[in-house]
Amino acid sequence: MRVSRLMLVTLRDDPAEAEISSHKLLLRGGYIRRISSGIYAYLPLLWRVLQKIEGIVRQEMNATGALETLLPQLQPAELWQRSGRWDGYTAGEGIMFHLQDRQERQLGLGPTHEEVITALAADLLRSYRQLPVSLYQIQTKFRDEIRPRFGLMRGREFIMKDAYSFHASEESLKQSYAAMDLAYRRIFARCGLRAVAVEADSGAIGGSASQEFMVTAEAGEDLILTSEDGRYGANQERAVSLPPPAVELQQSPCQELATPGLASIEDLCRVHGFDPTQIVKVLVLVARFAAAPAQPLLVCLRGDQQLNEVKLANAVSARAAEGAGALLEITPISNELLAAEGLAPLPFGSLGPQLDDGVLAGARSWQQRFLRLADTTATDLTGFVCGACRSDQHLVGASWEALLPQPDQRPQSLDLRAAQPGDRCLHAPEQTLLAARGIEVGHIFQLGRKYSQALEATFTNEAGSEEALWMGCYGIGVSRLAQAAVEQHHDEQGICWPTSIAPFEVIVVPANIEDPLQQQLAESLLTELLDAGVDALLDDRSERAGVKFKDADLIGIPWRVVVGRDAANGQIELVQRQGRSTEALAASALLEVLLPRLTTERCGLLGEPA
RNA sequence: CGGGAUGUAGCGCAGCUUGGUAGCGCACUUCGUUCGGGACGAAGGGGCCGCAGGUUCGAAUCCUGUCAUCCCGACCA
Incomplete structure (x- = not known):
């Protein structure tokens, strides 16, 4: 791909609408445009990032044996009334966009898909022999957020991977839950994100155990409390701790x-x-x-x-x-x-x-x-x-x-009290709780039988009797994850994408495209990289070198190959975006030097091929 | 929904107090000079000043209403 053909529009100034770094950088770098409050266009560069994230999510979901599917976004109110969530989601928090069709039937735009999937399960799953089964989809969700903010962080329309599992027993549910926990850790590590898993409140979804995955970042909306030894972590909404001892009151008659x-x-x-x-x-x-x-x-x-x-x-x-x-x-x-x-x-x-x-x-x-x-x-x-x-x-x-x-x-x-940083931990009173801010990018729940009972999703067990299905549900905010990655990986100059989710892995920048020598060498390097399976981009614009360097830094391509003065001698420069380290090398040695590094980096923080 | 702020060119802003019909920087177009970290010069194009009323000879500017956006709180991937 060539920059001149990329519809790349970068901004020099921070847009006034953005507050946090990741939001500013995504706007400045030409990744997103706001269409309405909480509604964004994902421009071609971001779409590449999202597709890479989705690719990792798909691989890991498929590896757990989950089946990809695609469910309707437009859902009948009736399903939601049966689960008892219609009123809460429309009247109360009003998070569900809802409408009437020409027959005056009530419909809602899916903020989540428990109802639809459970109705399907009720229809399709009849016997314990079919269980366990997990389904997932990657799809746009709609939530009429009370206050959309921070770009993709809290949008009214966003991309989410949601998965649902169905089981014949609670033990089986717990196994799938544990498998999802592992898959989630791999997903975030492969995306190059430092994420922590914390105990969480199940909120409106309901159910028993639930765990959130938090990308640690100052701009995070959630306060998480973790023990110094790392054995305990919880969202403050859920966190428990030992209270300080009370000072005894001098006993006296009342x-x-x-x-x-x-x-x-x-x-x-x-x-x-x-x-x-x-x-x-x-x-x-x-x-x-x-x-x-x-x-x-x-x-x-x-x-x-x-x-x-x-x-x-x-x-x-x-x-x-x-x-x-x-x-x-x-x-x-x-x-x-x-x-x-x-x-x-x-x-x-x-x-x-x-x-x-x-x-x-x-x-x-x-x-x-x-x-x-x-x-x-x-x-x-x-x-x-x-x-x-x-x-x-x-x-x-x-x-x-x-x-x-x-x-x-x-x-x-x-227990009704809010645990505070500095409180002693339950599991080890000599440990105290530390506070950190996090961006919630994933949440897994053991739903139990709440929805299956409400929607009469039953199966026939080994003994021949009808029983409600055990369910789990598992979400990842895909578009939010992309922005969380920027929040965790940027510097003064721009974004520093982890290679595994970068829109391109390498950008070839001829300092002066008018110089035929430089142009020729840059072109041949581009071809060489593409042939080697590298996601490479050529900045073929007739801009001054400084402009191209600034843009490359801003959009955050992990590796930059500079073809400049020494092109005549077949010498180029390889610059790593993160940390700005520079090395001069022969153009002929580029693949040899770069490919092993890319191979490692494509694994994210996992450190080894997936 | 409660509290706060802002709407002027694609982006960032000035002008508004003291009404006289719109300006700066970036971006865009053309030409020239430049060419390794957001160049310089010259010439250009682009704005019913968020919208609707009102006051006035005259409104970006004053008044009323309305809409939108952003920030702080409750919600969540």
Whole structure:
């Protein structure tokens, strides 16, 4: 390929719309163009990158025995209603683009394909003899993101590889899950990416175990916590840790304490000398459901701890009444919300766990009882400070037994706190958690039987009885991965693609194309490289050398062959993009020098041929 | 959706406060000189100033509305 024929348009200035390096570089390098918010055209250079990534993904997926397929993007609402996700995906988070056809049937553009694939499985998979089976596709997904940003990082239309596995038993599911874990590690390594696998929340997809693959980069949207020894890693949404020990409260009979104007834990501690670990703080929130009245929540945490909203949402969903539908959102209760329900205001700065359900009596649309939950750091306290449920009054020396004499009034104790960097690890208390930022490029789930049960996807087992299929699902954000690679591999001058996913492996740059000698040598090198199976590009533009060098750096081709002054002597220069090392060599020696390096580099971080 | 900002040529920006009919750099076209790290000179082409109302003799500029884009929060590959 020749640069003059490549429709290459590079930009000298950073476009104002881009914030992070990878986004700026993809725009400047002529890889992408924005068509609308969160919707991008993949220009020819990027398409080559995407195809290389897809090639690696295909090879590794095929190696696990998975079958490639292609499912419809336009999906009937009915399927989603049967799985119970239609409301959550359209009304609640509204992430699904949906529309009506001329018959006024509801349709959605697939944000994911569990429903379709499960319906197919129900149709096709009848016997345990057909199992296990895995299917995958590489396809455009649609999600009406609340806030698309950072280019391909969070688009509304993006390319994803999604795979689904079906099993006759949980053990078989676990085997496929482990095989996918390995395949994923190979995929990211082959793409030249440093990625870490971390425990993750399963989110809206549901299911039990799940693991995310994070490309470590400062611009990452996720906070991940890992132990120093590398044996534990988790998304902060999911991470667990040992809390710092509480400072014991001087035992005393429970007493009221006047605390005028002290509404925050910080103020309370400063004025009265308490430690935050001696305080039980109370958060009141309300959970909205798709098909049930809103549920007020009363959540207790130890004063020094922060609420992990993901853990809370999971706990609330798990306790929702049958038929309540999807949990749509959890919001703090404010006096405005109370007024809208026809309820009296609450003294927010001095609430205690003993807050009576009576405050909800007569609510217009809410349930009239709190769902009471507490983090174990709070329930572990034997004596504590908390609000007295009256303005400017707190209780000192309170205890769960005294405040709530009936055990069934007490909150359920569970893990609701957000693990923090610096916390001690569960598996080894002498280890502490370290924080890093990551870009989620892959996520694997053990779904279990959630979808197969909802969609009645059953098979006949060995004993001859009907059983719901066990399922796993496995995603890779292909277009996001391309940008994550740029985020992890760039410098001041531009992109430094890992060779295995670079749009071209080598760019031949004649310093002066007008010089017939240089032109001739460059042309013959191009032919030689192409004949040797190298993805080579020739910059045949009649630009000055500086312009061509700058562009080559910007678009990030791993190797540059410069044909210049010494072309007359058959001498050329070989420059490695990453690190800029330069060596002079005879043109005749190019393949001999370059091919072994390319062979190694094509394996990415795997270090050996795939 | 809440909070913040910005819309002027393909890209980056100035002009707006103090209304008088649009400018700079890059990119593009032609010619010449240059030619190993985004050259120089000359000549050119390209903009209903996001859109719609209003105020005014006159609006990129003032007012109202609207749309779009970006940033911070909730969502996710």
